[in-house]
Amino acid sequence: MKKTIESLGEFGLIDKIKEWVPRSPKMICGIGDDTAVFRASSGTYQLLTIDTIVEDIDFKLSKARPEEIGWKALGINLSDIAAMGGTPKLAVISLTLPRKTSLQFVKGFYAGAGKLAKKFNVSIVGGDLSKGAKMSASVALLGESNPRRTIFRKGAKVGDFICVTGTLGGSILGKHLSFTPRIKEGEFLARHGVSSMIDISDGFLQDLNHLVYTPGVTFMISEREIPISKAAMKLARGNRRKALNHALSDGEDFELLCTVSPKNFHKVQKNWRRRFVIPFTAIGRVVRSSEAYRSQARRLGFQHF
Amino acid sequence: MKKTIESLGEFGLIDKIKEWVPRSPKMICGIGDDTAVFRASSGTYQLLTIDTIVEDIDFKLSKARPEEIGWKALGINLSDIAAMGGTPKLAVISLTLPRKTSLQFVKGFYAGAGKLAKKFNVSIVGGDLSKGAKMSASVALLGESNPRRTIFRKGAKVGDFICVTGTLGGSILGKHLSFTPRIKEGEFLARHGVSSMIDISDGFLQDLNHLVYTPGVTFMISEREIPISKAAMKLARGNRRKALNHALSDGEDFELLCTVSPKNFHKVQKNWRRRFVIPFTAIGRVVRSSEAYRSQARRLGFQHF
Numbered sequence: 001m002k003k004t005i006e007s008l009g010e011f012g013l014i015d016k017i018k019e020w021v022p023r024s025p026k027m028i029c030g031i032g033d034d035t036a037v038f039r040a041s042s043g044t045y046q047l048l049t050i051d052t053i054v055e056d057i058d059f060k061l062s063k064a065r066p067e068e069i070g071w072k073a074l075g076i077n078l079s080d081i082a083a084m085g086g087t088p089k090l091a092v093i094s095l096t097l098p099r100k101t102s103l104q105f106v107k108g109f110y111a112g113a114g115k116l117a118k119k120f121n122v123s124i125v126g127g128d129l130s131k132g133a134k135m136s137a138s139v140a141l142l143g144e145s146n147p148r149r150t151i152f153r154k155g156a157k158v159g160d161f162i163c164v165t166g167t168l169g170g171s172i173l174g175k176h177l178s179f180t181p182r183i184k185e186g187e188f189l190a191r192h193g194v195s196s197m198i199d200i201s202d203g204f205l206q207d208l209n210h211l212v213y214t215p216g217v218t219f220m221i222s223e224r225e226i227p228i229s230k231a232a233m234k235l236a237r238g239n240r241r242k243a244l245n246h247a248l249s250d251g252e253d254f255e256l257l258c259t260v261s262p263k264n265f266h267k268v269q270k271n272w273r274r275r276f277v278i279p280f281t282a283i284g285r286v287v288r289s290s291e292a293y294r295s296q297a298r299r300l301g302f303q304h305f
Numbered sequence: 306m307k308k309t310i311e312s313l314g315e316f317g318l319i320d321k322i323k324e325w326v327p328r329s330p331k332m333i334c335g336i337g338d339d340t341a342v343f344r345a346s347s348g349t350y351q352l353l354t355i356d357t358i359v360e361d362i363d364f365k366l367s368k369a370r371p372e373e374i375g376w377k378a379l380g381i382n383l384s385d386i387a388a389m390g391g392t393p394k395l396a397v398i399s400l401t402l403p404r405k406t407s408l409q410f411v412k413g414f415y416a417g418a419g420k421l422a423k424k425f426n427v428s429i430v431g432g433d434l435s436k437g438a439k440m441s442a443s444v445a446l447l448g449e450s451n452p453r454r455t456i457f458r459k460g461a462k463v464g465d466f467i468c469v470t471g472t473l474g475g476s477i478l479g480k481h482l483s484f485t486p487r488i489k490e491g492e493f494l495a496r497h498g499v500s501s502m503i504d505i506s507d508g509f510l511q512d513l514n515h516l517v518y519t520p521g522v523t524f525m526i527s528e529r530e531i532p533i534s535k536a537a538m539k540l541a542r543g544n545r546r547k548a549l550n551h552a553l554s555d556g557e558d559f560e561l562l563c564t565v566s567p568k569n570f571h572k573v574q575k576n577w578r579r580r581f582v583i584p585f586t587a588i589g590r591v592v593r594s595s596e597a598y599r600s601q602a603r604r605l606g607f608q609h610f
Contacts, residue, residue: 003408010434013411017432020415024428026395036397036430041347048430050355050397050445054437090331092341092355094443103308106318110325123329125341125353127322129315132359133439138399140355140445 033153034083034198035143045150047143049080055135059177066108067115068177069137074113076201077141078120078181079254083199084152085190086145088120088183093127094138101135109137120183151189151258155196156211160259162219162284163194163268168204168253169232169246176252188275189258192268197258203249207257212286220291221284229253259286338458339388339503340448350455352448354385360440364482371413372420373482374442379418381506382446383425383486384559388504389457390495391450393425393488398432399443406440414442425488456494456563460501461516465564467524467589468499468573473509473560474537474552481557493580494563497573502563508554512562517591525596526589534558564591 005013018031028037028045035049053073055061064072074091081088093113097106110124117124122141165185182199189197196211204226212219228240228247236242260268265282272280310318323336333350334342340354358378360366369377379396386393398418402411415429422429427446470490487504494502501516509531517524533545533552541547565573570587577585 004404005402005406005408005411006404008408013408013434016408017411017415020412021419021429022423024395024430026428027430031429031431033431036395038395038430040345041349042345044346046447048395048397048445048447049433050399050431050443051433052399052401052435052441052443054401054435056438057436090329090341090343090353092353092445094355094357094445096357096359096441097310099309099311101310103310103313103318103321106310106322107325110322114326118327123331124326124336125329125332125343126336126338126355128354128356129318130357130359130441131362132441133361134437136357136401136435136437136441138355138357138443138445140353140397140443142351142353142447 029152034080035086037084037150040144043147045145045147047081047084047086047145048140049077050138050140051076051080052136052138061135064177066105067112070109070112071116072177073137073139074116075179075181075254077139078116078122078183079199079201081141081143082182082186083197083256084145085149085186085197086143087187088122088141088143090142091117091122091124092140093124094130095127096130096132096136098133098135099131120181145190149190151194151197153196153198153210156259156286157195157261158217158286158288160195160261160286161265161282162208162221162257162286163260163280163282164200164204164227164255164257165280166253166255166278167227167229168200168255169229169243169250170235171231171250171252173231173234175231179254181254182256185276186256188272189256189268192271193264194258194260194268197256200253200255200257201251203251204253204257205248211257211259216289218287218289219284220287225281225283227279227281334457339385340391342389342455345449348452350450350452352386352389352391352450353445354382355443355445356381356385357441357443366440369482371410372417375414375417376421377482378442378444379421380484380486380559382444383421383427383488384504384506386446386448387487387491388502388561389450390454390491390502391448392492393427393446393448395447396422396427396429397445398429399435400432401435401437401441403438403440404436425486450495454495456499456502458501458503458515461564461591462500462566463522463591463593465500465566465591466570466587467513467526467562467591468565468585468587469509469532469560469562470585471558471560471583472532472534473505473558474534474548474555475540476536476555476557478536478539480536484559486559487561490581491561493577494561494573497576498569499563499565499573502561505558505560505562506556508556509558509562510553516562516564521594523592523594524589525592530586530588532584532586
């Protein structure tokens with residue numbers, strides 16, 4: 001039987017693609033992080049990312065306004081730049097549309113993308129139109145970052161605090177279309193020297209596994225500290241355990257998940273409160289696998305830090 | 306009745322999008338040219354472009370090998386960079402795949418894209434995977450160019466020769482999947498100071514209309530000079546008139562179409578012959594509309610130059 005990509009899973013397939021595509025010597029960081037990172041001749045880093053949303057998979061035309069679809073198409077890319085601590089600059093949009101698409105739809109799409117672009121001083125500079133049976137939108141985004149303030153997925157160390165912005169879960173009730181990419185927060189966290197960072201697109205636990213994957217190292221999470229969103233509570237009809245599952249597993253929160261060294265932690269937390277309204281919550285720590293096993297054996301779990 | 310994009314047409318829709326998307330002051334050239342062009346901090350120009358190919362529109366899975374689909378997905382973007390006289394650098398690929406796609410397909414796709422990338426020293430640095438009912442691939446490509454050697458669609462002057470690389474028509478017989486993007490040729494032509502340039506993706510006549518669109522200015526073409534491809538002759542079963550129609554109208558030749566001043570023309574032609582094997586053919590001139598009307602009235606057409 002021929003192997004399908006379904007049997008391999010997304011991350012298995014990405015690993016394969018990494019094998020197939022030779023690593024470029026120009027790259028600081030390529031396939032496998034939130035964006036590609038490369039050194040520009042001016043000495044800064046440039047960040048390049050691409051993301052596609054597809055009708056009936058990432059949005060339903062019956063449930064999302066065209067403005068929301070345009071907002072999301074650009075927003076998911078901004079979120080990737082945010083996760084590097086970068087500043088977004090220029091976007092190009094490739095739109096695939098069925099023939100019968102209304103002009104009003106396209107206008108709304110660009111209004112939504114344009115509104116978000118303006119909010120973060122991004123220029124939409126070009127694109128492409130194709131026809132297709134289903135609507136889809138690919139956005140490529142070019143950004144930049146300070147080499148000393150660029151944060152990768154790799155970098156978490158034993159003892160680091162695991163922190164998250166905002167609240168989690170239930171994005172399907174609306175946030176997946178109307179989220180604010182955490183650009184300002186990402187720049188702040190990068191400036192404060194967090195050790196690793198990712199945006200939560202696949203779900204908190206899955207994305208956390210991308211941050212902490214060194215052999216012998218794992219994480220302990222205090223479930224009581226997880227900032228559960230109102231939407232997750234609503235989805236779970238008030239059942240806190242179910243709401244917690246939403247917060248841990250739901251995709252498309254587009255919050256930032258990062259690790260912070262104990263040395264930096266209090267400064268980050270203090271400055272955060274002065275600067276932002278949304279919460280920044282420490283919910284766990286990076287630990288040696290042996291410690292985690294011991295704790296589990298004692299049925300204590302991880303509760304305070 | 307609601308206006309659909311079909312009733313407006315692709316170029317009508319692009320004009321609308323230009324109205325909806327504010328022009329960025331950072332841009333040298335944005336929506337409406339082959340790529341977006343902006344000044345990098347190092348003083349060079351950066352070029353950013355995106356293009357999507359969709360199953361059953363741009364290729365059929367029953368007729369194209371995965372390697373060819375990967376080649377084409379990257380190649381159409383390289384062709385856009387070539388049309389600016391630029392050098393391609395980095396690509397990101399967003400692939401939308403049905404669940405049942407074979408691993409072999411994805412491997413073949415990356416082998417094809419990778420082969421073309423290697424040929425032109427392009428690094429594939431990242432991407433994105435989505436699921437969808439139909440396969441599609443969006444590629445965004447970042448390149449650069451020398452500010453004094455960047456060629457736009459705008460720039461043709463009355464008296465300029467209209468020239469084309471390679472031969473035209475019948476790409477559906479195979480060239481649309483296996484074409485060589487004219488990167489080297491585009492760099493050569495930019496270095497030789499051609500006045501305007503575009504790649505032929507929509508069809509020779511349609512793309513020529515993008516080069517020559519100033520009120521009061523038009524072009525005259527010598528039909529006898531059109532370099533008709535063997536594929537166009539084959540499609541037309543040897544009927545030269547039908548083959549000519551293919552050469553004038555078929556899309557996806559991915560040759561370069563440019564205008565050259567009379568002062569530069571002989572040098573370009575002489576150096577071209579030394580450097581390249583594929584033909585470079587002068588097929589017409591940019592003229593004042595009044596001249597064209599006079600010629601048509603005299604039924605002379607345009608034949609020599």
